Amino acid sequence: MKKAIEIHQLSVNYDKTSALWDINVSIPEGSLVGIIGPNGAGKSTLLKALLGFVKPLTGKATFFGLPFQKVKSRIAYVPQKGKIDWEFPITVFDVVLMGRYPKLKGLKWYRKADKEAAWKMLARLEMESLADRQISELSGGQQQRLFIARALLQEGDILLLDEPFSAIDQATEELLIKLLKELKGQGKTILVVHHDLKTAESYFDQALLLNTSLVAYGECKTVLTSDNLARAYGKKGELLEEATRLSTAEKAGLLS
Amino acid sequence: MCLSSSLMGTLMFVRKRSLLGETISHATYPGIVLSGFLGAFLGKLSLLSTLFLFLGGATLFAYFGLEIIEKIRNRLRIHFDAALCLILSLSLGIGVVFASRMQFISPLWYQQTQTFLYGQAATMNDAHVLIYGILSLFVFLFIVLRYREIELSLFDRAYGKGLGVPLLKVYRFIFLFLILSIVVGIRSVGVVLMAGMLIAPAAAARSFTDRLAVLLPLSAFLGIVSGFGGNYLSVLFSERGYHLPTGPMILLFAAIITFFSLIFAPKKGIVSRLIRMNRFRRRCQSENILKTLWKGGKKTSLSHQEILKWNALGPLRLKGALFKLQREGWVTKEGKGKVILTSDGLKKAEHLVRLHRLWELYLVSCLKADEERVHYSAEEMEHILTPNLETRLSELLNNPTIDPHQKPIPRGNEP
Numbered sequence: 323m324k325k326a327i328e329i330h331q332l333s334v335n336y337d338k339t340s341a342l343w344d345i346n347v348s349i350p351e352g353s354l355v356g357i358i359g360p361n362g363a364g365k366s367t368l369l370k371a372l373l374g375f376v377k378p379l380t381g382k383a384t385f386f387g388l389p390f391q392k393v394k395s396r397i398a399y400v401p402q403k404g405k406i407d408w409e410f411p412i413t414v415f416d417v418v419l420m421g422r423y424p425k426l427k428g429l430k431w432y433r434k435a436d437k438e439a440a441w442k443m444l445a446r447l448e449m450e451s452l453a454d455r456q457i458s459e460l461s462g463g464q465q466q467r468l469f470i471a472r473a474l475l476q477e478g479d480i481l482l483l484d485e486p487f488s489a490i491d492q493a494t495e496e497l498l499i500k501l502l503k504e505l506k507g508q509g510k511t512i513l514v515v516h517h518d519l520k521t522a523e524s525y526f527d528q529a530l531l532l533n534t535s536l537v538a539y540g541e542c543k544t545v546l547t548s549d550n551l552a553r554a555y556g557k558k559g560e561l562l563e564e565a566t567r568l569s570t571a572e573k574a575g576l577l578s
Numbered sequence: 579m580c581l582s583s584s585l586m587g588t589l590m591f592v593r594k595r596s597l598l599g600e601t602i603s604h605a606t607y608p609g610i611v612l613s614g615f616l617g618a619f620l621g622k623l624s625l626l627s628t629l630f631l632f633l634g635g636a637t638l639f640a641y642f643g644l645e646i647i648e649k650i651r652n653r654l655r656i657h658f659d660a661a662l663c664l665i666l667s668l669s670l671g672i673g674v675v676f677a678s679r680m681q682f683i684s685p686l687w688y689q690q691t692q693t694f695l696y697g698q699a700a701t702m703n704d705a706h707v708l709i710y711g712i713l714s715l716f717v718f719l720f721i722v723l724r725y726r727e728i729e730l731s732l733f734d735r736a737y738g739k740g741l742g743v744p745l746l747k748v749y750r751f752i753f754l755f756l757i758l759s760i761v762v763g764i765r766s767v768g769v770v771l772m773a774g775m776l777i778a779p780a781a782a783a784r785s786f787t788d789r790l791a792v793l794l795p796l797s798a799f800l801g802i803v804s805g806f807g808g809n810y811l812s813v814l815f816s817e818r819g820y821h822l823p824t825g826p827m828i829l830l831f832a833a834i835i836t837f838f839s840l841i842f843a844p845k846k847g848i849v850s851r852l853i854r855m856n857r858f859r860r861r862c863q864s865e866n867i868l869k870t871l872w873k874g875g876k877k878t879s880l881s882h883q884e885i886l887k888w889n890a891l892g893p894l895r896l897k898g899a900l901f902k903l904q905r906e907g908w909v910t911k912e913g914k915g916k917v918i919l920t921s922d923g924l925k926k927a928e929h930l931v932r933l934h935r936l937w938e939l940y941l942v943s944c945l946k947a948d949e950e951r952v953h954y955s956a957e958e959m960e961h962i963l964t965p966n967l968e969t970r971l972s973e974l975l976n977n978p979t980i981d982p983h984q985k986p987i988p989r990g991n992e993p
Contacts, residue, residue: 373740399740410592410733411790423726423741430726456788574655
């Protein structure tokens with residue numbers, strides 16, 4: 323099986339503190355991987371480093387053997403829901419269409435083919451009736467489905483999702499998992515930053531247990547053992563969080 | 579001028595950064611005053627050179643303003659709006675102080691700088707129009723040619739980054755054109771009022787659409803209309819002998835358009851919403867009357883007083899509601915001053931009761947609510963549940979027949 327994602331000695335720092343340390347992973351094509359770890363473990367940072375949003379201290383990541391810039395059209399990203407301005411004048415249909423951006427040419431106005439593809443995607447996620455709604459008029463689950471629809475429209479081979487299962491309803495969660503499993507069946511490689519330990523084993527085949535450094539990677543059963551979980555979620559991480567906070571505050575001259 | 583300022587203003591508007599536009603416009607004033615000093619120092623200059631001198635000074639200081647704002651934000655950890663207000667007032671203050679000195683040094687140049695404070699469109703000449711026209715054209719072209727990138731970088735920068743949109747370049751250009759449109763505008767409407775031309779067209783247009791792609795051309799249109807309208811009114815009044823400066827007239831025109839949009843726009847205007855709210859309230863009242871008639875006994879007619887016992891309405895309103903219900907075919911008159919449900923009204927009332935009891939059952943069995951409390955929620959929900967929600971409720975609860983209070987749930991209509 324080809325290696326979809328290879329991460330080699332990846333280390334990322336925020337200021338002088340380590341967010342990720344010496345990550346070495348090889349993820350095969352067609353995997354559905356859950357990235358698990360406590361808060362501040364660097365899960366989102368890992369995705370951001372993969373996408374080139376943050377510059378790593380050392381190390382690199384390749385996709386199908388190539389650097390990010392050469393394959394970026396094959397990678398789709400669903401960011402965390404938090405930072406969106408829901409009052410922005412944009413409708414559901416407009417947002418889904420954004421996924422077609424890599425395919426647009428010239429003035430980049432949407433063509434018939436683009437609009438039809440967007441419709442089909444909305445139908446697949448059971449959202450056609452919502453097409454003309456301004457985004458603030460959606461429920462939490464619908465909002466998440468929207469951003470996933472947009473990413474899926476890119477038809478990438480690698481899908482990176484940042485906490486897609488937080489703050490959504492049961493029905494949407496089930497729909498999402500079904501969708502992800504379908505995509506995995508089609509050979510896509512999917513990485514999901516996930517916050518809920520309990521559901522991890524049923525949702526994903528593989529788990530990547532993270533706490534600044536790699537704790538374990540592999541089949542869920544072998545990775546999510548009590549030993550490993552203690553190492554990842556144990557009290558040792560708390561110290562780092564406290565120290566990091568102090569460090570930032572000192573440097574900003576906020577402590578006397 | 580109106581075109582470019584309303585376009586760039588809309589971009590700021592959707593990012594909720596309109597105060598930034600105002601701050602930049604105020605920041606240009608010290609630049610203009612200093613340009614005035616420079617001009618006085620240099621002596622006689624051609625019309626074109628004078629223009630470029632002022633434009634240069636304004637643009638330079640606009641950039642200074644932006645840089646200072648960024649520095650303050652990053653180093654001093656002051657809230658963004660506070661930093662903006664600081665720079666805003668500081669710039670104007672500094673400018674005014676310098677300008678007052680210039681009054682004695684060179685009254686001629688002083689006059690020139692003052693025209694930028696409140697604008698003096700009347701003294702603009704062809705050179706002005708040409709240059710401003712070209713600048714506006716650039717703004718227009720930028721938005722049309724790069725619309726997708728602009729949309730992405732303003733709405734969802736993280737996703738845009740993932741797609742490879744050159745965010746930094748887009749932001750630089752947006753700020754460049756913002757400054758350009760402000761510099762173009764201050765000669766006509768003035769430093770103090772410029773922000774209005776950035777905000778008003780966008781705010782007015784927002785009441786008519788939910789899509790950026792429509793918002794931009796609409797606000798551009800409204801901006802241009804304000805431009806023409808303001809000019810026209812200014813000329814009109816001056817013929818009657820009142821001298822009203824063009825700049826503020828344009829702004830007033832824009833403000834009036836905005837005011838009317840906020841109030842009268844078809845879907846989002848206040849009037850429209852009030853009408854719809856009222857309609858909903860009346861519908862609820864009518865539906866409650868139908869329920870009362872159903873509960874009173876389906877074959878029994880009720881008098882007005884009897885209905886009023888169960889519904890909080892005035893007697894006059896009741897008469898009106900009953901008249902409407904009768905006209906629509908849900909009730910008929912029977913006997914002296916009594917009304918009874920028609921067969922259609924019977925079905926409608928039963929449907930309402932069904933929705934009410936389904937909702938109560940949902941709250942109690944699925945959300946573990948208290949039996950005593952669910953009634954009020956159901957009173958509200960029975961008017962709101964759509965057929966789609968009704969079907970889903972019924973399926974979720976396995977097509978129930980009894981509600982939490984052991985009362986029967988009427989059957990729904992077969993599909």
